[in-house]
Amino acid sequence: MDIKDINLLTDSEVDSRISKLKSELGSDLFMPVHHYQRDEIVKFADYTGDSLELSRISAKTNAKYIVFCGVYFMAEIARALASENKIVFLPNRSAGCPLADFASIEDVEKVWVQMNKDEFIPITYANSHIEIKAFCGENGGLVCTSSNASKLFKWVFNQNKRVFFLPDKNLGINTANELGVKNYYVVNPSNIQDKEIKKADVVIWDGYCPVHHYVFTVEQVNEWRRKEPDAKVIVHPECRPEVVNSSDMSGSTAKIKREIEESNSGSKWVVGTEYNFVNRLKNNNTDKFVAPLEISICVNMSKITRRDLLKTLINVKNRDFTEQIIIDSDISKNARVAVERMLELS
Numbered sequence: 001m002d003i004k005d006i007n008l009l010t011d012s013e014v015d016s017r018i019s020k021l022k023s024e025l026g027s028d029l030f031m032p033v034h035h036y037q038r039d040e041i042v043k044f045a046d047y048t049g050d051s052l053e054l055s056r057i058s059a060k061t062n063a064k065y066i067v068f069c070g071v072y073f074m075a076e077i078a079r080a081l082a083s084e085n086k087i088v089f090l091p092n093r094s095a096g097c098p099l100a101d102f103a104s105i106e107d108v109e110k111v112w113v114q115m116n117k118d119e120f121i122p123i124t125y126a127n128s129h130i131e132i133k134a135f136c137g138e139n140g141g142l143v144c145t146s147s148n149a150s151k152l153f154k155w156v157f158n159q160n161k162r163v164f165f166l167p168d169k170n171l172g173i174n175t176a177n178e179l180g181v182k183n184y185y186v187v188n189p190s191n192i193q194d195k196e197i198k199k200a201d202v203v204i205w206d207g208y209c210p211v212h213h214y215v216f217t218v219e220q221v222n223e224w225r226r227k228e229p230d231a232k233v234i235v236h237p238e239c240r241p242e243v244v245n246s247s248d249m250s251g252s253t254a255k256i257k258r259e260i261e262e263s264n265s266g267s268k269w270v271v272g273t274e275y276n277f278v279n280r281l282k283n284n285n286t287d288k289f290v291a292p293l294e295i296s297i298c299v300n301m302s303k304i305t306r307r308d309l310l311k312t313l314i315n316v317k318n319r320d321f322t323e324q325i326i327i328d329s330d331i332s333k334n335a336r337v338a339v340e341r342m343l344e345l346s
Helices: 003-008 011-028 051-060 072-081 105-112 130-138 149-157 169-178 194-199 218-227 241-246 253-261 275-284 306-317 329-345
Strands: 032-034 047-049 065-067 087-089 120-125 142-144 162-166 184-187 202-205 232-235 268-272 289-292
Touching: 003 306, 011 306, 032 051, 047 051, 051 072, 051 329, 065 306, 072 087, 072 130, 072 329, 087 306, 105 130, 120 130, 120 149, 130 142, 130 329, 142 149, 142 329, 149 162, 149 169, 149 329, 162 169, 169 184, 169 202, 169 241, 184 194, 218 232, 218 241, 218 268, 232 241, 232 253, 253 268, 253 275, 268 275, 275 289
Parallel strands: 032 047, 065 087, 120 142, 120 162, 162 202, 184 202, 232 268, 268 289
Antiparallel strands: none
């Protein structure tokens, strides 16, 4: 069919054609889907997970075509890790990440020249642009996830080095707090305090995820404790430190999923992270009480629609690769080094 006719189809017709194309492409196609995606996309997933997990799985698949359903930086990681003969697509290329956008390579390098490079090792959260990962790879640093950030901070400290952490200040501060590190400095590229950099054990980039930073509050945690005193509150470490500190526990999407799924029937959970994921946990754990701390939807994660997915699969079927993800080879190589360093230590 002509792609321009897709909008004339009903949702069920679109779903039917997606299923048909997936069947026709068979083992040539692999479709990893992030936890935060809409249900209409998740139901077609070959694998669901967080960003780095999905990229690692994508790199191992024998499929020729990887249709990554997430946001742009995730498809970039998949492209960097996958072999050259694989072709990577993102069904909606406008699906970006405001957190990643906080750290441009130009601003990062402007701060880096103000630092004693022999004393610092850069660590970037997976939620960053590929150029930032390449910067870390090129400068002896590495990538981290919300699951292993504290372990990698310790690795840096064990070398008598200091951490330069990008781009999420909340994850950076929460990790420093977890390790008992009080001497940290949040750097803003428009206001670099050289004295603060010189004395800090951890220099943290001034960025944040709007989904977690703005919506979730201590007041919400307290209100849920009044309403459901038996419930455990678990939040993502991209939340502000005061929210993390007021909760019972914090962790990555994988940890949140595991804690709830492995808990006893009848247990109660209040979850502070993206709503699509929380709602799916609720629907998949009907023997438990699962509620969002507050409804917070990632607009960018919701950009990929079933029609976007169908368009991409039609292009793959027709061998139209004009929308594939392409990365400069040097950037890709250095980014891969940063990821591989993390994997060696994990």
